Amino acid sequence: MRMGDLLIKLNVNDELYEVKVKPYWTLLRVLRDQLSLTGAKLGCGTGECGACTVLVDGKAILSCLTLAPRAVGKKITTIEGLSKGNKLHPIQEAFVKNHAIQCGVCTPGMILSAKALLDKNPSPTEEEVRIALSQNLCRCTGYVKQVKAIMEAAEALRKGD
Protein backbone atom coordinates (compact mmCIF):
# COMPACT_ATOMS: atom_id res chain seq x y z
CA MET A 1 0.00 0.00 0.00
CA ARG A 2 1.50 3.33 -1.01
CA MET A 3 0.99 6.57 0.89
CA GLY A 4 -2.43 7.88 -0.03
CA ASP A 5 -3.91 4.48 -0.84
CA LEU A 6 -7.03 3.40 1.03
CA LEU A 7 -8.33 -0.13 1.48
CA ILE A 8 -12.13 0.07 1.38
CA LYS A 9 -15.06 -2.33 1.36
CA LEU A 10 -17.87 -1.66 -1.09
CA ASN A 11 -21.28 -3.34 -1.17
CA VAL A 12 -22.23 -3.57 -4.83
CA ASN A 13 -25.27 -5.54 -5.95
CA ASP A 14 -25.32 -7.31 -2.59
CA GLU A 15 -21.72 -8.48 -2.88
CA LEU A 16 -18.89 -7.18 -0.73
CA TYR A 17 -15.72 -6.14 -2.54
CA GLU A 18 -12.46 -5.07 -0.94
CA VAL A 19 -10.55 -2.64 -3.15
CA LYS A 20 -7.45 -0.50 -2.87
CA VAL A 21 -8.23 3.02 -4.10
CA LYS A 22 -6.70 6.47 -4.21
CA PRO A 23 -8.68 9.22 -2.46
CA TYR A 24 -9.44 10.94 -5.77
CA TRP A 25 -10.72 7.91 -7.66
CA THR A 26 -14.39 8.17 -8.49
CA LEU A 27 -16.92 5.47 -7.79
CA LEU A 28 -17.38 5.22 -11.56
CA ARG A 29 -13.73 4.38 -12.08
CA VAL A 30 -13.72 1.77 -9.34
CA LEU A 31 -16.90 0.11 -10.66
CA ARG A 32 -15.62 -0.05 -14.22
CA ASP A 33 -11.86 -0.58 -13.89
CA GLN A 34 -11.55 -2.56 -10.68
CA LEU A 35 -14.85 -4.40 -10.42
CA SER A 36 -15.37 -4.82 -14.18
CA LEU A 37 -18.95 -3.58 -13.83
CA THR A 38 -18.87 -1.68 -17.08
CA GLY A 39 -22.59 -0.96 -17.32
CA ALA A 40 -22.09 2.51 -15.83
CA LYS A 41 -20.49 4.67 -18.51
CA LEU A 42 -18.11 7.62 -18.53
CA GLY A 43 -19.99 10.07 -20.76
CA CYS A 44 -19.11 13.63 -19.83
CA GLY A 45 -17.30 13.19 -16.53
CA THR A 46 -18.86 16.41 -15.25
CA GLY A 47 -22.24 15.20 -14.09
CA GLU A 48 -24.32 16.42 -17.01
CA CYS A 49 -25.14 13.38 -19.14
CA GLY A 50 -26.28 10.79 -16.61
CA ALA A 51 -24.52 7.84 -18.29
CA CYS A 52 -22.79 7.14 -14.98
CA THR A 53 -26.02 6.94 -12.98
CA VAL A 54 -26.11 4.25 -10.30
CA LEU A 55 -28.32 3.74 -7.26
CA VAL A 56 -26.88 4.38 -3.81
CA ASP A 57 -29.23 3.33 -1.02
CA GLY A 58 -31.98 3.34 -3.65
CA LYS A 59 -31.37 6.93 -4.81
CA ALA A 60 -30.15 7.73 -8.30
CA ILE A 61 -26.78 9.50 -8.12
CA LEU A 62 -23.90 10.38 -10.46
CA SER A 63 -20.97 8.04 -9.90
CA CYS A 64 -18.57 10.27 -11.86
CA LEU A 65 -19.03 12.96 -9.20
CA THR A 66 -18.74 10.55 -6.27
CA LEU A 67 -15.37 9.76 -4.73
CA ALA A 68 -15.02 6.02 -4.13
CA PRO A 69 -14.46 6.25 -0.35
CA ARG A 70 -17.84 8.06 -0.06
CA ALA A 71 -19.57 4.83 -1.11
CA VAL A 72 -18.32 2.87 1.92
CA GLY A 73 -21.17 1.61 4.07
CA LYS A 74 -23.76 2.21 1.37
CA LYS A 75 -25.74 -0.19 -0.79
CA ILE A 76 -24.75 0.35 -4.40
CA THR A 77 -26.87 -0.99 -7.26
CA THR A 78 -25.58 -1.01 -10.81
CA ILE A 79 -27.42 -2.17 -13.94
CA GLU A 80 -25.75 -5.54 -13.53
CA GLY A 81 -27.59 -5.90 -10.24
CA LEU A 82 -31.03 -5.59 -11.81
CA SER A 83 -31.14 -8.87 -13.66
CA LYS A 84 -31.22 -12.15 -11.72
CA GLY A 85 -29.04 -14.60 -13.65
CA ASN A 86 -30.65 -14.73 -17.08
CA LYS A 87 -33.93 -13.21 -15.95
CA LEU A 88 -34.21 -9.54 -16.88
CA HIS A 89 -35.88 -6.98 -14.63
CA PRO A 90 -39.29 -5.87 -16.00
CA ILE A 91 -37.83 -2.46 -16.90
CA GLN A 92 -35.06 -4.16 -18.89
CA GLU A 93 -37.63 -6.46 -20.56
CA ALA A 94 -39.75 -3.49 -21.55
CA PHE A 95 -36.73 -1.65 -23.02
CA VAL A 96 -35.86 -4.67 -25.16
CA LYS A 97 -39.44 -5.32 -26.29
CA ASN A 98 -40.03 -1.68 -27.21
CA HIS A 99 -36.75 -1.17 -29.10
CA ALA A 100 -35.83 1.49 -26.59
CA ILE A 101 -32.10 0.77 -27.05
CA GLN A 102 -29.96 1.95 -29.99
CA CYS A 103 -26.28 2.31 -29.14
CA GLY A 104 -26.96 1.44 -25.52
CA VAL A 105 -24.68 3.98 -23.85
CA CYS A 106 -27.48 5.86 -22.08
CA THR A 107 -29.40 2.69 -21.34
CA PRO A 108 -27.98 1.54 -17.99
CA GLY A 109 -28.30 5.03 -16.52
CA MET A 110 -31.79 5.46 -17.91
CA ILE A 111 -33.02 2.15 -16.59
CA LEU A 112 -31.66 2.91 -13.14
CA SER A 113 -33.27 6.37 -13.19
CA ALA A 114 -36.51 4.62 -14.12
CA LYS A 115 -36.10 2.14 -11.27
CA ALA A 116 -35.52 4.95 -8.78
CA LEU A 117 -38.67 6.67 -10.08
CA LEU A 118 -40.87 3.58 -9.98
CA ASP A 119 -39.63 2.56 -6.53
CA LYS A 120 -40.87 5.92 -5.25
CA ASN A 121 -43.82 6.47 -7.57
CA PRO A 122 -45.28 3.23 -8.95
CA SER A 123 -47.90 5.04 -11.07
CA PRO A 124 -46.16 7.92 -12.79
CA THR A 125 -47.73 9.96 -15.54
CA GLU A 126 -45.88 10.23 -18.83
CA GLU A 127 -44.91 13.76 -17.84
CA GLU A 128 -43.39 12.48 -14.61
CA VAL A 129 -41.43 9.84 -16.53
CA ARG A 130 -40.08 12.52 -18.89
CA ILE A 131 -39.08 14.69 -15.96
CA ALA A 132 -37.29 11.72 -14.36
CA LEU A 133 -35.41 11.08 -17.62
CA SER A 134 -34.22 14.69 -17.85
CA GLN A 135 -31.13 13.50 -16.00
CA ASN A 136 -30.18 11.04 -18.79
CA LEU A 137 -29.12 12.36 -22.19
CA CYS A 138 -29.67 10.13 -25.21
CA ARG A 139 -27.95 11.03 -28.45
CA CYS A 140 -29.53 8.29 -30.55
CA THR A 141 -33.23 8.34 -29.90
CA GLY A 142 -35.96 10.88 -29.26
CA TYR A 143 -36.76 9.27 -25.89
CA VAL A 144 -40.13 8.07 -27.24
CA LYS A 145 -39.55 4.34 -26.85
CA GLN A 146 -37.90 4.71 -23.46
CA VAL A 147 -40.93 6.57 -22.10
CA LYS A 148 -43.24 3.94 -23.58
CA ALA A 149 -41.12 1.14 -22.11
CA ILE A 150 -41.12 2.69 -18.65
CA MET A 151 -44.89 3.22 -18.67
CA GLU A 152 -45.31 -0.44 -19.67
CA ALA A 153 -42.84 -1.62 -17.03
CA ALA A 154 -44.68 0.42 -14.41
CA GLU A 155 -47.91 -1.37 -15.29
CA ALA A 156 -46.20 -4.76 -15.26
CA LEU A 157 -44.69 -4.04 -11.84
CA ARG A 158 -48.05 -2.90 -10.45
CA LYS A 159 -49.60 -6.13 -11.66
CA GLY A 160 -46.82 -8.05 -9.94
CA ASP A 161 -45.38 -9.58 -13.12
Add this chain to the structure above:
Amino acid sequence: MSKFFRPDEYLVPKTIDEATSLLAKHGDKARPYAGGTDLLVEKPPQVKCVVDISSLPIDYIEKDGGGVRIGALSNCASVMSSPLLQEGANSLLARAARELGHGGTVRNMATIGGNVCSAVPSADFPPALLVLDARAKIAGPEGERTIPIQEFFLGVRKTALKSGELLVELQVPEQPANTGTAFCKHGRVSADIALVNAAARITLGQDGACQDARIALGAVAPTPIRARKAENLLRGKSIDDALIEQVSQTAAKETKPISDVRASAEYRRDLSRVLTKRALQEAVKRAKEG
Protein backbone atom coordinates in the same frame (compact mmCIF):
# COMPACT_ATOMS: atom_id res chain seq x y z
CA MET B 1 2.36 21.36 -7.98
CA SER B 2 0.31 19.05 -10.15
CA LYS B 3 -2.36 20.72 -12.19
CA PHE B 4 -4.61 17.77 -11.45
CA PHE B 5 -6.87 17.04 -8.51
CA ARG B 6 -4.77 14.49 -6.61
CA PRO B 7 -5.51 14.59 -2.89
CA ASP B 8 -3.58 12.02 -0.89
CA GLU B 9 -5.74 12.05 2.23
CA TYR B 10 -9.40 11.24 2.72
CA LEU B 11 -10.60 12.08 6.20
CA VAL B 12 -14.00 11.40 7.76
CA PRO B 13 -14.49 13.53 10.91
CA LYS B 14 -17.19 12.24 13.23
CA THR B 15 -18.05 15.55 14.87
CA ILE B 16 -18.28 19.17 13.78
CA ASP B 17 -15.39 20.03 16.13
CA GLU B 18 -13.23 17.36 14.54
CA ALA B 19 -14.13 18.72 11.10
CA THR B 20 -13.26 22.32 11.94
CA SER B 21 -9.96 21.21 13.53
CA LEU B 22 -9.01 19.33 10.38
CA LEU B 23 -9.97 22.27 8.16
CA ALA B 24 -7.96 24.66 10.35
CA LYS B 25 -4.97 22.31 10.43
CA HIS B 26 -4.78 21.88 6.64
CA GLY B 27 -5.94 25.35 5.59
CA ASP B 28 -6.13 25.86 1.82
CA LYS B 29 -5.01 22.29 1.19
CA ALA B 30 -8.27 20.90 2.66
CA ARG B 31 -11.77 21.07 1.24
CA PRO B 32 -15.01 19.88 2.78
CA TYR B 33 -16.70 17.24 0.63
CA ALA B 34 -20.50 17.31 0.88
CA GLY B 35 -22.44 16.56 -2.32
CA GLY B 36 -19.40 16.79 -4.56
CA THR B 37 -21.25 18.41 -7.46
CA ASP B 38 -18.99 21.45 -7.34
CA LEU B 39 -15.79 19.90 -5.91
CA LEU B 40 -15.66 17.05 -8.43
CA VAL B 41 -16.28 19.37 -11.37
CA GLU B 42 -13.84 22.10 -10.29
CA LYS B 43 -11.27 19.53 -9.13
CA PRO B 44 -9.08 22.22 -7.51
CA PRO B 45 -5.46 21.10 -7.82
CA GLN B 46 -4.31 22.62 -4.54
CA VAL B 47 -6.52 20.26 -2.51
CA LYS B 48 -4.44 17.57 -0.82
CA CYS B 49 -6.91 16.60 1.87
CA VAL B 50 -10.57 15.75 1.30
CA VAL B 51 -12.66 16.19 4.45
CA ASP B 52 -15.81 14.10 4.04
CA ILE B 53 -18.44 15.93 6.09
CA SER B 54 -21.42 13.95 4.82
CA SER B 55 -22.04 12.10 8.08
CA LEU B 56 -22.03 15.17 10.33
CA PRO B 57 -25.36 15.83 12.09
CA ILE B 58 -26.27 18.80 9.89
CA ASP B 59 -28.76 17.19 7.54
CA TYR B 60 -32.15 18.29 8.82
CA ILE B 61 -34.99 20.73 8.16
CA GLU B 62 -36.68 21.75 11.41
CA LYS B 63 -39.40 24.10 12.52
CA ASP B 64 -38.13 27.16 14.38
CA GLY B 65 -41.17 29.08 15.58
CA GLY B 66 -42.80 30.22 12.35
CA GLY B 67 -39.56 29.77 10.41
CA VAL B 68 -37.18 26.93 9.61
CA ARG B 69 -33.64 25.89 10.39
CA ILE B 70 -31.99 24.01 7.53
CA GLY B 71 -28.85 21.97 8.12
CA ALA B 72 -26.14 22.77 5.59
CA LEU B 73 -26.06 19.17 4.36
CA SER B 74 -29.72 19.20 3.28
CA ASN B 75 -29.75 18.30 -0.39
CA CYS B 76 -32.04 19.88 -2.96
CA ALA B 77 -34.36 16.87 -2.99
CA SER B 78 -34.87 17.20 0.79
CA VAL B 79 -35.54 20.92 0.50
CA MET B 80 -38.00 20.34 -2.36
CA SER B 81 -39.95 17.71 -0.47
CA SER B 82 -39.84 19.05 3.10
CA PRO B 83 -43.36 19.32 4.58
CA LEU B 84 -42.23 22.58 6.21
CA LEU B 85 -41.51 24.18 2.85
CA GLN B 86 -44.60 23.32 0.79
CA GLU B 87 -46.68 26.37 1.63
CA GLY B 88 -46.26 29.99 2.50
CA ALA B 89 -43.55 32.46 1.69
CA ASN B 90 -40.70 30.16 2.76
CA SER B 91 -41.74 27.63 0.11
CA LEU B 92 -39.58 29.87 -2.08
CA LEU B 93 -36.66 27.68 -1.04
CA ALA B 94 -38.33 24.51 -2.32
CA ARG B 95 -39.08 26.29 -5.60
CA ALA B 96 -35.47 27.50 -5.90
CA ALA B 97 -34.20 23.98 -5.10
CA ARG B 98 -36.28 22.62 -7.97
CA GLU B 99 -34.45 24.94 -10.40
CA LEU B 100 -30.97 23.85 -9.35
CA GLY B 101 -29.21 21.49 -11.69
CA HIS B 102 -30.65 19.62 -14.63
CA GLY B 103 -32.07 16.51 -13.04
CA GLY B 104 -32.98 14.58 -9.93
CA THR B 105 -29.53 13.01 -9.69
CA VAL B 106 -27.79 16.35 -9.15
CA ARG B 107 -30.53 17.39 -6.76
CA ASN B 108 -30.04 14.18 -4.76
CA MET B 109 -26.41 15.15 -4.21
CA ALA B 110 -26.08 18.96 -4.23
CA THR B 111 -26.49 20.51 -0.78
CA ILE B 112 -27.76 23.95 0.21
CA GLY B 113 -24.54 24.48 2.19
CA GLY B 114 -22.38 23.57 -0.77
CA ASN B 115 -24.34 25.84 -3.10
CA VAL B 116 -24.02 28.77 -0.68
CA CYS B 117 -20.31 28.12 0.07
CA SER B 118 -19.42 27.81 -3.62
CA ALA B 119 -20.23 31.53 -3.78
CA VAL B 120 -20.47 31.37 -7.54
CA PRO B 121 -22.49 34.36 -8.74
CA SER B 122 -25.01 32.10 -10.48
CA ALA B 123 -25.79 29.97 -7.41
CA ASP B 124 -29.53 29.40 -7.06
CA PHE B 125 -30.15 29.35 -3.31
CA PRO B 126 -28.53 32.73 -2.45
CA PRO B 127 -31.10 35.07 -4.06
CA ALA B 128 -33.90 33.16 -2.31
CA LEU B 129 -32.05 33.29 1.02
CA LEU B 130 -31.39 37.01 0.57
CA VAL B 131 -35.04 37.97 0.12
CA LEU B 132 -36.10 35.79 3.05
CA ASP B 133 -33.63 37.51 5.46
CA ALA B 134 -31.84 34.24 6.19
CA ARG B 135 -28.92 33.93 8.55
CA ALA B 136 -25.88 31.67 8.23
CA LYS B 137 -24.67 29.74 11.25
CA ILE B 138 -20.96 29.01 11.10
CA ALA B 139 -18.93 26.65 13.29
CA GLY B 140 -15.21 27.14 13.77
CA PRO B 141 -12.25 26.36 16.01
CA GLU B 142 -13.17 29.38 18.11
CA GLY B 143 -16.85 28.55 18.44
CA GLU B 144 -20.05 29.39 16.59
CA ARG B 145 -21.25 32.61 15.02
CA THR B 146 -24.31 33.59 13.03
CA ILE B 147 -24.32 36.31 10.39
CA PRO B 148 -26.95 37.73 8.01
CA ILE B 149 -26.70 35.92 4.69
CA GLN B 150 -25.83 39.09 2.77
CA GLU B 151 -22.60 39.32 4.78
CA PHE B 152 -21.61 35.81 3.70
CA PHE B 153 -20.77 36.58 0.07
CA LEU B 154 -17.60 38.63 -0.48
CA GLY B 155 -16.80 38.01 -4.13
CA VAL B 156 -16.59 35.35 -6.81
CA ARG B 157 -15.95 32.11 -4.90
CA LYS B 158 -15.11 34.20 -1.79
CA THR B 159 -17.04 33.81 1.42
CA ALA B 160 -16.82 35.19 4.93
CA LEU B 161 -15.62 31.81 6.21
CA LYS B 162 -12.34 32.12 8.09
CA SER B 163 -9.72 29.38 8.34
CA GLY B 164 -11.20 26.20 9.81
CA GLU B 165 -14.79 27.43 9.61
CA LEU B 166 -17.70 25.39 8.28
CA LEU B 167 -21.20 26.57 7.38
CA VAL B 168 -23.53 24.37 9.43
CA GLU B 169 -27.01 25.85 9.19
CA LEU B 170 -29.22 28.31 7.34
CA GLN B 171 -31.85 29.98 9.52
CA VAL B 172 -34.94 31.30 7.79
CA PRO B 173 -37.28 33.44 9.88
CA GLU B 174 -41.07 33.52 9.78
CA GLN B 175 -42.11 35.90 7.00
CA PRO B 176 -44.65 38.69 7.59
CA ALA B 177 -48.33 38.07 6.89
CA ASN B 178 -49.65 38.78 3.38
CA THR B 179 -46.26 38.01 1.87
CA GLY B 180 -45.66 36.38 -1.49
CA THR B 181 -42.36 35.16 -2.92
CA ALA B 182 -41.12 34.07 -6.34
CA PHE B 183 -38.00 32.66 -7.98
CA CYS B 184 -37.13 32.92 -11.67
CA LYS B 185 -34.14 31.48 -13.46
CA HIS B 186 -33.22 31.45 -17.12
CA GLY B 187 -30.42 29.64 -18.93
CA ARG B 188 -29.56 28.91 -22.56
CA VAL B 189 -31.22 25.54 -22.05
CA SER B 190 -33.13 24.27 -19.05
CA ALA B 191 -30.10 22.26 -17.94
CA ASP B 192 -27.85 25.32 -17.89
CA ILE B 193 -26.73 27.33 -14.89
CA ALA B 194 -28.47 30.70 -14.54
CA LEU B 195 -27.60 33.43 -16.99
CA VAL B 196 -29.61 35.43 -14.48
CA ASN B 197 -31.69 34.32 -11.51
CA ALA B 198 -34.07 36.47 -9.52
CA ALA B 199 -36.01 36.22 -6.27
CA ALA B 200 -38.66 38.59 -5.01
CA ARG B 201 -40.58 39.00 -1.77
CA ILE B 202 -43.58 41.34 -1.58
CA THR B 203 -45.53 42.14 1.59
CA LEU B 204 -48.87 43.87 1.16
CA GLY B 205 -50.45 46.14 3.76
CA GLN B 206 -54.12 46.04 4.79
CA ASP B 207 -54.81 48.73 2.19
CA GLY B 208 -53.35 46.49 -0.53
CA ALA B 209 -50.35 48.73 -1.07
CA CYS B 210 -46.79 47.43 -0.90
CA GLN B 211 -45.62 47.43 2.69
CA ASP B 212 -42.21 45.89 1.98
CA ALA B 213 -40.31 44.67 -1.06
CA ARG B 214 -37.20 42.60 -1.62
CA ILE B 215 -35.54 41.88 -4.96
CA ALA B 216 -32.38 39.77 -5.26
CA LEU B 217 -30.49 38.98 -8.46
CA GLY B 218 -27.76 36.45 -9.16
CA ALA B 219 -25.19 36.03 -11.92
CA VAL B 220 -25.14 39.78 -12.59
CA ALA B 221 -22.41 40.89 -10.17
CA PRO B 222 -19.50 39.26 -8.32
CA THR B 223 -21.96 38.34 -5.55
CA PRO B 224 -25.75 37.94 -5.45
CA ILE B 225 -27.19 41.41 -4.95
CA ARG B 226 -30.27 43.13 -3.58
CA ALA B 227 -31.71 45.69 -5.99
CA ARG B 228 -32.30 48.27 -3.28
CA LYS B 229 -33.16 51.27 -5.47
CA ALA B 230 -35.78 49.15 -7.19
CA GLU B 231 -37.14 47.97 -3.84
CA ASN B 232 -37.47 51.56 -2.61
CA LEU B 233 -39.67 52.44 -5.58
CA LEU B 234 -42.21 49.86 -4.43
CA ARG B 235 -42.54 50.65 -0.74
CA GLY B 236 -45.79 52.39 0.15
CA LYS B 237 -47.10 52.25 -3.40
CA SER B 238 -50.02 50.49 -4.96
CA ILE B 239 -48.48 47.92 -7.31
CA ASP B 240 -49.65 48.01 -10.91
CA ASP B 241 -48.10 46.88 -14.18
CA ALA B 242 -46.64 50.29 -14.90
CA LEU B 243 -44.87 50.38 -11.53
CA ILE B 244 -43.55 46.84 -11.99
CA GLU B 245 -42.17 47.85 -15.38
CA GLN B 246 -40.44 50.89 -13.88
CA VAL B 247 -39.08 48.90 -10.95
CA SER B 248 -37.75 46.18 -13.26
CA GLN B 249 -35.90 48.73 -15.35
CA THR B 250 -34.36 50.21 -12.20
CA ALA B 251 -33.32 46.77 -10.96
CA ALA B 252 -31.59 46.07 -14.26
CA LYS B 253 -29.62 49.29 -13.93
CA GLU B 254 -28.32 48.13 -10.53
CA THR B 255 -26.64 45.07 -12.07
CA LYS B 256 -22.98 44.80 -13.08
CA PRO B 257 -23.03 41.81 -15.40
CA ILE B 258 -20.12 40.48 -17.41
CA SER B 259 -20.05 39.16 -20.96
CA ASP B 260 -18.96 35.56 -21.13
CA VAL B 261 -19.45 32.44 -23.21
CA ARG B 262 -23.04 32.15 -22.00
CA ALA B 263 -24.32 35.67 -22.68
CA SER B 264 -23.33 39.27 -23.22
CA ALA B 265 -23.58 41.83 -20.43
CA GLU B 266 -26.32 43.61 -22.40
CA TYR B 267 -28.36 40.43 -22.63
CA ARG B 268 -27.94 39.75 -18.91
CA ARG B 269 -28.98 43.29 -18.08
CA ASP B 270 -32.15 42.96 -20.13
CA LEU B 271 -32.81 39.48 -18.78
CA SER B 272 -32.56 40.93 -15.24
CA ARG B 273 -35.33 43.33 -16.16
CA VAL B 274 -37.54 40.55 -17.50
CA LEU B 275 -36.95 38.13 -14.62
CA THR B 276 -37.47 40.88 -12.03
CA LYS B 277 -40.77 41.70 -13.69
CA ARG B 278 -41.90 38.06 -13.73
CA ALA B 279 -40.78 37.50 -10.14
CA LEU B 280 -42.61 40.61 -8.94
CA GLN B 281 -45.79 39.66 -10.76
CA GLU B 282 -45.76 36.19 -9.22
CA ALA B 283 -44.84 37.46 -5.75
CA VAL B 284 -47.72 39.97 -5.80
CA LYS B 285 -50.15 37.29 -6.94
CA ARG B 286 -49.03 34.97 -4.16
CA ALA B 287 -49.18 37.78 -1.58
CA LYS B 288 -52.81 38.43 -2.52
CA GLU B 289 -53.65 34.75 -2.30
CA GLY B 290 -52.46 34.86 1.30
